[in-house]
Amino acid sequence: xIARPFGIDLAAWWxxxxxxxxxxxxxxxxxxxxxLVSQAGAMADGVPGGMAPxxxxxxxxxxxxxxxxxxxxxxxxxxxxDDLPGMTILPDQAYVERFNAELIAGLRRHHIRAxxxxxEGKLDDLVRERQIGVLKAWSKAGMGLGNHTFSHETPNSIxxxxxxxxxxxxxxxxxxxxxxxxxxxxxxxxxxxxxxxPAPVRQxxxxxxxxxxxxxxxxxIDADDWEFAEPYxxxxxxxxDARARAIRAEYLDYTEATIIWSQGAAQALFGRQIAxxxxxxxxxxxxxxxxxxxxxxxxxxxxxxxLDRTMRDRAYATPDTYSGTDGIExxxxxxxxxxxxxxxxxxxLVPKDIADDYARVDHDTN
Numbered sequence: 554x555i556a557r558p559f560g561i562d563l564a565a566w567w568x569x570x571x572x573x574x575x576x577x578x579x580x581x582x583x584x585x586x587x588x589l590v591s592q593a594g595a596m597a598d599g600v601p602g603g604m605a606p607x608x609x610x611x612x613x614x615x616x617x618x619x620x621x622x623x624x625x626x627x628x629x630x631x632x633x634x635d636d637l638p639g640m641t642i643l644p645d646q647a648y649v650e651r652f653n654a655e656l657i658a659g660l661r662r663h664h665i666r667a668x669x670x671x672x673e674g675k676l677d678d679l680v681r682e683r684q685i686g687v688l689k690a691w692s693k694a695g696m697g698l699g700n701h702t703f704s705h706e707t708p709n710s711i712x713x714x715x716x717x718x719x720x721x722x723x724x725x726x727x728x729x730x731x732x733x734x735x736x737x738x739x740x741x742x743x744x745x746x747x748x749x750x751p752a753p754v755r756q757x758x759x760x761x762x763x764x765x766x767x768x769x770x771x772x773x774i775d776a777d778d779w780e781f782a783e784p785y786x787x788x789x790x791x792x793x794d795a796r797a798r799a800i801r802a803e804y805l806d807y808t809e810a811t812i813i814w815s816q817g818a819a820q821a822l823f824g825r826q827i828a829x830x831x832x833x834x835x836x837x838x839x840x841x842x843x844x845x846x847x848x849x850x851x852x853x854x855x856x857x858x859x860l861d862r863t864m865r866d867r868a869y870a871t872p873d874t875y876s877g878t879d880g881i882e883x884x885x886x887x888x889x890x891x892x893x894x895x896x897x898x899x900x901x902l903v904p905k906d907i908a909d910d911y912a913r914v915d916h917d918t919n
Contacts, residue, residue: 565668591867602728613729625816628826628853631863632660633770635742637669637703638676638687641777641837642786642914646679652840653687657694657745660807665857668697669835670742670768672764673723674704685726692730697860699740699770708749709878713757720762740833740860746775748873748878759802770860771869771883775817776808776830777903782836789837803904805845810901812853818884818895819868828866829855832882 574637634656660667671689676684694700703723708716720741728738741762748769749755762769781804788796812831820825833839835880839846850857863869867886888895 555716575861578820597742605661623816624827625765625820625854627856628828629858629863630774630829630831630850630855631858631860632665632667632831632833633699633742633772633860634667634669634839635672636675636705637671637691637698637701637835638684640834641917642783644679644791646683648837649679649689652681652837653835656799656835656840656843657690657696658837659840659847660696661694663843663847663857666695666697666859668699668740668855668860670699670701670740671723671727672701672705672744672880673726674701674702674786688726688730692734697736697740698727698731699742700767701742702726703746706844707745707747707880708743708754708758709747713749713754714786716754716758717734717761720767728870739768740770742772743880746772746832746882747873747878749851750876750878752876754884761908768864771830771873772832772884773819773827774812774828775882776804776811776831776833776840777805778836780830780903780911781907782834783840784907785836785838785841785915787910800907800910801838801845805842805849805908806842807901807903807907808846808851812855814820814896814900815884815917817899818888821895822884822887822891822893823868827868828858828863829859830863830883879909 641649643651662786669688671688678684688698700720700723702716702719704719706716706719711719723737731738748760759769781800785797785800785804788794788800815829816826819825819829847857869883871887872890873883873886874890875881886896
């Protein structure tokens, strides 16, 4: 279940690379022979120059190899980052610019084409032109941009029409930046993953989004990184290096456990590993952890691909009929649709010290 990263309704639900070296070498050799592995310095499949392109195929995601020691075969994942131009409790423009630059550099270093979801209301939180500069840096680096509304409100509190107006208000700068790169604004993510309740509210929002060329970006891995990020900012702000190291360690441990749970949930629902969409946030924590996160994905045999490529997986055609008030990720939504149970008894909760720290430092009333 998804809790809210902006201090609203915090009582929401809390919820190993096998193979021998020879086998890996053979698999890589076969992949190279088939043209599935290449080195590309120019734009290919929408991947920025200098970043490795995704596997090509007839609209399908290609992954070689059999199950790992945990029973999960190799798979793919799209990384998405909410709350651009930055989520932080430290009102320091240079700080925001620095962690964004480090995060972007890390994504490029690991050949990850991520998508960032913009809250345009945040542009005026600090220095507007410099905040826009952060968005330009993401776009220039070849990352995708999407709409995350203007003010990060929930449709459950403001209703369908006000929410739709907030979506439209959150378009202009992002749309213009994308147009400057001959792209269009297509992706939308709901704040708090709250898609509208009751059903008529959701239906009105869904209708408007479809009519205006949007596609909702779902989430199938959510490690509650926002709940770790604010305590981490607080530790950084107070120069508490020991606490910052402890938070990073807890975050990475919790994230890997969440990925493993999500892989198991996908197997339970679809009998295979789907192409995942992982929700993260644009934070100093993720900038500082990007190398560890990339290594974690390799351990879990998840190859980063673009959001567009991920959404070709037929799992995302599964109906989502949920219209409740909670912000829940799509594996849980599909479990309801497919009438299949998920292993909630195995789902780990955010560590209590992190939850307590978050409650202490969070001052955002949005």
